[in-house]
Amino acid sequence: MTKQDQESVRAHIVRVAQAMDEAGFCPSKSGNVSARTDAGMIITPSGLPYKATTPADLVEIGFDGVVRAGKLRPSSEWPFHAAIYEARPDAKAIVHTHSPKATALACARRGIPAFHYMVAYCGGKDIRCADYATFGTDDLARNAVAGLEGRKAVLLANHGVIALGATLDGAYAIAAEVENLAGQYLALLAAGLEPVVLDDAEMARVGEKFAGYGKVG
Structure with missing residues (x-):
């Protein structure tokens, strides 16, 4: 990745993080954003408000946790970003949110069934809720990877949402759709209605159809 390419990626990560914040x-x-690089990933730093974040504040880090560039600490959730990138060659970007409605479902440890066809936009027949583990741990990373098998989004029990994509904009679009579906x-559920779930076929x-429609994240 050239210096110009890296500068472009850094600016794009900040735009996505700030859009996530504004939404x-x-x-x-809470939450974090990363993009894959040749040597690992570039990720948002820990504890810095997104409105105040600049491209220079981002951290370049290897999948082994070694910081390659940056003065700030990387997001505490870097382990699951690294684990997902290692398990999913198709993932070029990851967006992690604590969006209110999806997080509410996650706190009930309830995934999202195929009550609407747009669930397929997130990569499969449903959106799973991964098992709980303490934030920033290898256990959470393993649970996230398992929940994302064959999917582009997963709820994290008592935590939030992970969405991955082939692009930063694609990952953000999936995270936004998860919140909409939630x-x-x-x-x-609040109306006491039982959703009619579309079958696997x-x-x-x-x-x-989504695969033929164009790039879905």
């Missing part, structure tokens, strides 16, 4: 997806400085699903057909 209300990261209360109290809101619709919660509205159905239909979700497979929808997935094929």
Whole structure:
């Protein structure tokens, strides 16, 4: 990656992180954003408000946790970013949010079933809720990788959301769609209605249509 390419990636990460913040997806400085590089990843720093974050504040780090460039500490969640990149060659960017509606479902340890065909936009027939583990740990990283198998998004029990994509914008779009779907699903549950779940065959057909429609994250 050339110096110019890295500068472009850094600026793009900051734009996505600030868009995430403006959308209300990261209360109290929560959440993080990263992009894959030739030597590891570039990730948002720990504890810095996104409105105050600049491209120079981002941290370049290897999958082994060794910081290659940056004066600040990397996000405490760098282990699951590293684990996902190592497990998923298709992942070029990761967005982690604590978006309110999806996090509410995660705190109930409840995934999102195929009540709407747009669930397939997130990579499969449903959006799983991964098992709980303490933030920043290898256990959480393993749980996240397992929950993302065959998917582009996962809820983290009592925590939040992870979305991955082939681009930063794609990963953010999936994170935003998870929040939208979570809101619709919660509205159905609050109304006492039982969602009608689309069957696996239909979700497979929808997935094929998304694959032909263009890049889905």
